[in-house]
Amino acid sequence: MLPKIETILYATDLSPHSPGVFRYAMSLAQQYGGKIVIVHAMEPLSPFAKSMVDLYVSKEKSEKLHADAMEKMQDMIRERLELFCKDELCTDPQGRDRVTDILILEGRPPEVILQEAARLKPDVIVMGSHGHTAVGEILLGTTAHRVMQRSPVPVLLVRLGKD
Numbered sequence: 001m002l003p004k005i006e007t008i009l010y011a012t013d014l015s016p017h018s019p020g021v022f023r024y025a026m027s028l029a030q031q032y033g034g035k036i037v038i039v040h041a042m043e044p045l046s047p048f049a050k051s052m053v054d055l056y057v058s059k060e061k062s063e064k065l066h067a068d069a070m071e072k073m074q075d076m077i078r079e080r081l082e083l084f085c086k087d088e089l090c091t092d093p094q095g096r097d098r099v100t101d102i103l104i105l106e107g108r109p110p111e112v113i114l115q116e117a118a119r120l121k122p123d124v125i126v127m128g129s130h131g132h133t134a135v136g137e138i139l140l141g142t143t144a145h146r147v148m149q150r151s152p153v154p155v156l157l158v159r160l161g162k163d
Helices: 018-032 047-056 059-088 109-120 134-140 143-150
Strands: 007-011 035-042 099-106 124-129 155-159
Touching: 007 018, 007 109, 018 035, 018 059, 018 124, 018 155, 035 059, 035 109, 047 059, 059 099, 099 109, 109 124, 109 143, 124 143, 143 155
Parallel strands: 007 035, 007 124, 035 099, 124 155
Antiparallel strands: none
């Protein structure tokens, strides 16, 4: 029996190459009648940076700044998505409706992506990869490599251009 692709988890780092990766997620959604959930992970502040913020900014102000940053990030993703849909998906009347949710979550990207995969139970994860060499991945431990190794579902890695 052929697999169904009903839910696609599209993990993005919001790099300039993100629209190219999103095209793969949208292509799968169009071909299989699937839905896309966009996930972006915001790295938490390092302990040093957090201590600096705590030193100079009140807890209430810090929480407000954090909430504002999360809202701004979500607005930025929605704006990019709307522009992308307007520019490239005019042939698909359901283009924008295929994206069911946009999640901005705080945490280390591999863990956030894997937690959402466990929660959402998508049929596939689509994400970009810078294509480090095997030695580079051992030393750097890229997000894509970690997700691919630990994912409970297939992962479609889209090679990103050189930065």
